[in-house]
Amino acid sequence: MERLQKVIAHAGIASRRKAEEMILEGRVKVNGSVVKELGRKVTPSDRVEVDGVQIEGEEPVYFLFYKPRGVISSVHDDKGRKVVTDFFQTIEQRIYPVGRLDYDTSGLLLLTNDGEFANLLMHPSNEIDKMYVAKVKGIPSKEKLTSLARGVMLEDGKTAPARTKLLSVDKKKDTAIVEITIHEGRNRQVRRMFDAIGHPVLKLKREKYGFLTLNGLRTGEIRELTHHEVKQLRVLAMKKS
The missing domain is CATH 3.30.70.580 (Pseudouridine synthase I, catalytic domain, N-terminal subdomain)
Incomplete structure (x- = not known):
């Protein structure tokens, strides 16, 4: 038996948290009856409906x-x-x-x-590390990269410390390639961090997510x-x- 919200999440309808909200709002039925208790467990043979539509369990991929x-x-x-x-x-x-x-x-x-x-x-x-490689305008000084490592102030607050590494520079084109690892997930965060130190991102690629490459x-x-x-x-x- 599985908790109802987990079954809904595994069916790809919504996240588990959103599924809990759906249950509390009375939008979920089990075998024709509305269920509003988060502790309810169901079996594969139970009929589960969300907003009147029966869900079909999917194997997680x-x-x-x-x-x-x-x-x-x-x-x-x-x-x-x-x-x-x-x-x-x-x-x-x-x-x-x-x-x-x-x-x-x-x-x-x-x-x-x-x-x-x-x-x-x-x-x-969760603080899972995400490593990016950024091509930036200009060549960041050691002091500016250190400021990223300490955290920089953005409009939505100061960033957590990042790890940075200057990979290469092109003095003729006045660009640099910088590796940066963060664990936050704010909107356009890496680009905004480099904007904050005066080196706009020209190209950005995420190369690692945790241990995955x-x-x-x-x-x-x-x-x-x-x-x-x-x-x-x-x-x-x-x-x-």
């Missing part, structure tokens, strides 16, 4: 995707732009991205239909996570929470 630039981290876009799920046409499950990468940022993105798993990884307290993948390619990798991510997130 977990994917690592090398997102290209110019793709929206969403399942649909009102402006008709390409979205990440366009690359998963052969996948039957209703998957969605874990967090997001900006439209003009490439790199490692996770997608799943497991709402509880996604919510765990995205929770602000893009090794073996080309832009636009996908691979399924192994059971061991999924377990490792859960353990990593729970350790940090």
Whole structure:
């Protein structure tokens, strides 16, 4: 038996937290009766409906995707732009991205239909490291990189300490390549951090998420996570929470 909110999350309807809200709002029925108790458990033979529509349990799936630039981290876009799920046409499950990468940022993105798993990884307290490589305008001084390591003040508050490494410089073009590792997930955070020290990002790529890398993948390619990798991510997130 599984908790009702977990079943809804695994069906790809919503995150576990959102599923709990749906239950409390009286939007969920089990075998024809409205259920408003969060402790309710159900079996695979029980009929579960959300907003009058029966849900079909899906096997949880977990994917690592090398997102290209110019793709929206969403399942649909009102402006008709390409979205990440366009690359998963052969996948039957209703998957969605874990967090997001900006439209003009490439790199490692996770997608799943497991709402509880996604919510765990995205929770602000999990502190999973995310490593980016940024091409920036100008050549940052050691002092400016140190300021990123200490945290910089943005309009939504001071950032947590980051790890940085100057990888290369091009004095002729007045650009630099910088590796930066953060564990927060604010909107356009890396770009705003470099803006704050006067070195706007020209190109950005996420190369690592925790222990996961893009090794073996080309832009636009996908691979399924192994059971061991999924377990490792859960353990990593729970350790940090």
